[in-house]
Amino acid sequence: MSIQPAPLQFRSDGTPFSPVFDDVYHSADGGPGQSREVFLHGNNLPVAWQGQAVFTVLETGFGPGLNFLTTLAAWRADPQRCQRLHFISVEKFPFTRDSLQHLHAQWPGFAREAADLQARWPVLTPGFHRLTFDEGRVVLTLLLGDAQTLLPQLTARVDAFYLDGFSPAKNPELWSPALFRTLARLARPQATLATYTSAGFVRRGLIDAGFAVERRPGFGGKRQMLGGVYARQTPVRQPDWSRQEALVIGAGLAGAAAAERLAARGWQVTVLEREPAPAQRASGNHVGVLLPVLSLDDNLQARLARTGFLYALSRFAELPAFEHGQCGVLQLARDDGQAALQRRVIETAGFPEDYARWMDAAEASALAGARVPTSGWWFAQGSWIHPPAYCLSQLNAHGPLIRVLTRAAAAQLERDPGSGDWVARDAAGTELARAPVAIIANATDALHLAQTASLPLSNSRRVVTLLPETTPLAARDIVICRNAYLTPALNGLRVLGATEAPAGAEADPHWHAANLDKLGRMLPGQQTGFVPDTLTGRGCDRPSSPDRLPLVGPLPAAGARFDVKPARIERAPGLYCALGFGARGLAWGALAGELLASQICGEPLPVERDLAEACDPARFGWRAARQLAREKVKS
Known part of the structure; x- marks a missing residue:
C-alpha cells in the first residue's frame, strides 16, 4: 500500500x-x-x-x-x-x-x-x-x-x-x-x-x-x-447544459462546497438556506476537526477520507481567508487492543511521517503538554476549522456567481416539463429558485423532499461543550482525540465533545458533565477546573447512512429499475445530492463538491471509480434489488 x-x-x-x-x-x-x-x-x-x-x-x-x-x-x-x-x-x-x-x-x-x-x-x-x-x-x-x-x-x-x-x-x-x-x-x-x-x-x-x-x-x-x-467512433455522452445554472438546497459544508466548485467553473449558483445564515445547524459547531481515517485493510472509508483530507488542505490556500489552523491532531487509542492495532496499521501502511505516524504514550504526552494514558496516531497536517467561516469563505469565493437566499426553506422540488428546470418552492408553493441542475444538500431535511424521501438517512444527536480559556489547561494548542476531542481555543473558547444524546437534546449540565468525564479519561486531571453548571455548548445532528459513507452523485429517476448494473440505473436529469456526511463533513465536503462538479460538467473524476460507486446514492436500491434476486433464487 x-x-x-x-x-x-x-x-x-x-x-x-x-x-x-x-x-x-x-x-x-x-x-x-x-x-x-x-x-x-x-x-x-x-x-x-x-x-x-x-x-x-x-x-x-x-x-x-x-x-x-x-x-x-x-x-x-x-x-x-x-x-x-x-x-x-x-x-x-x-x-x-x-x-x-x-x-x-x-x-x-x-x-x-x-x-x-x-x-x-x-x-x-x-x-x-x-x-x-x-x-x-x-x-x-x-x-x-x-x-x-x-x-x-x-x-x-x-x-x-x-x-x-x-x-x-x-x-x-x-x-x-x-x-x-x-x-x-x-x-x-x-x-x-x-x-x-x-x-x-x-x-x-x-x-x-x-x-x-x-x-x-x-x-x-x-x-x-x-x-x-x-480510430473507433465510440459515442461519448457529454453533458450539454444550455444554461450553466444550478440551485443548491442547503448552505452547510456540503452545499457550500458544491456551490463553490461549480462557480469555479463559471456556473451561476443559487443557494437556498432555511436558517437566517449559512452553517447554522449540522455545520455550525464553533470548532471542527479535520483528520483522516486509517484502517488495517485501507477500506473504502479510509481511502475516501484520505483523498478528502488532502484535497481539503489543498483548497484552503485557494479560498478567501477564514479561521483555521494546521496545529496537528493526536488521536489516542481507546484501550490496549486499539493501541496494538494502531501501531500495526502504521507499520503495515508505511505512510510518510508528514501524513501519519505512531507514537508511544511518553512521546504523545510530551507532544500534548500533559500526561496521556495511551499511545496514538499523530497527524501533523490535521487541523482545526471554524465551520461557519469555512462555509462563508466558499460561498464568497466567486463573487456574484453564488447567490445565497436565507430563510428560504425548500419544501417542494419539481421539474418543469416545459423548460426542464428544477423548481424549488416553499411550503406555500411560492417559487424560490429554478435551474437545469439541482443539488440536494440539506442533511436529513432531504427526507421531506419527494426525490430523496426514500434514502436511508438517519440522525445521531451529539452535544459539545465550550470550555472558556480563562480556566487554563496544561494541554498544548493541538487537537487531542480519544473517546472525545479537545480543540485549541478560538475566540477564547475550546470545544470539547461529543457525547451521544437523545433526539432534540440540547447542551445542559448533564451533558457537560459527560463530556468532562471523557476529558478526564483523555487528559487525566484536566477536567477538575470546570463546573458543569457554568458551561455552555450546543447540540447538533450528524446525518449518516447505514454504511457510514456519504451519498454523493446523480439521483435515480422516479420509478427507476435497480436490477441492472449501477451505471445503467436511470437517473433524474440534472438532479444530484450530497448527503450523509456524519462526522466527516470537513474531510468529505470539499471532495464531494469537486466530485459533483466533475460529474455535472463531464470532467475527469477526482476519485477512483470504486469510490465514486461507493458514494452513489442509488447504491441502496441496487443492493436491495440484488438481495431480492438472491432470495428468489434460494426459494
Missing part, C-alpha cells in the same frame, strides 16, 4: 536516471526539447486545444514532471488556449518535493511552473491527488501507484495521450495489451497519442486496441517514434 519515492540519481552527462528501471527519464539530447517535440507537437498541441472548453491529457509516467511543466507553460503562453486543461498522470515511484526542486533547477525556462508544482506537491500516499493551478483553470490529477491498478479506476474522456513510460524492455507493465485497452476505453473519438518509443509490439498492441498508429521521425538521435489517433 505504501508509495516508495524514486531515488534521485544522474548519469555522468547530467541526465536523470532511474536505478529501479535502469533507464533515463529523458533523452540525453535535452529533456525540454524532447517534451515539446515528442509530446506537444506529437499531439498537435497547442493547436488541438484551441477553442475548446475543456481539454484532457493523460500521461503514463509522471517522473520529474517535465511534460506537465512543458504543457503548462505552453497553455499559459497561448492566448487561444482552452478554458480548462486537465492533465492526468500516473506514477508508481514519485519523487519527493526536495528531489523535484533539485531536478527542476536544471530547467530555468520553467522556473515559474516548477515553483507552482513544488508548492502544491502532495504527501506521497496512494490514490488520486487533485491539484489546481491558475485559479482552477488547470487541474493536475496525480495517480500515485501502479498504473495497471489505477488507470482502470479512472473515469475520464481523454483528448491526448503522452505514453512516456520507461523503455518497453525495462518497464513492460506500462506497455501491455491490457493497458492499451484501458487507454482505448478512456479515449474520445479522434484522440491523439504520441510516444518516444517505436517498438513493434507497442505499435501492434495500440492498433489492436483501436488506434491508427504511424511511425514518425524520432527526436534527437532516435530514428523513429510513434504517433496515432483513436
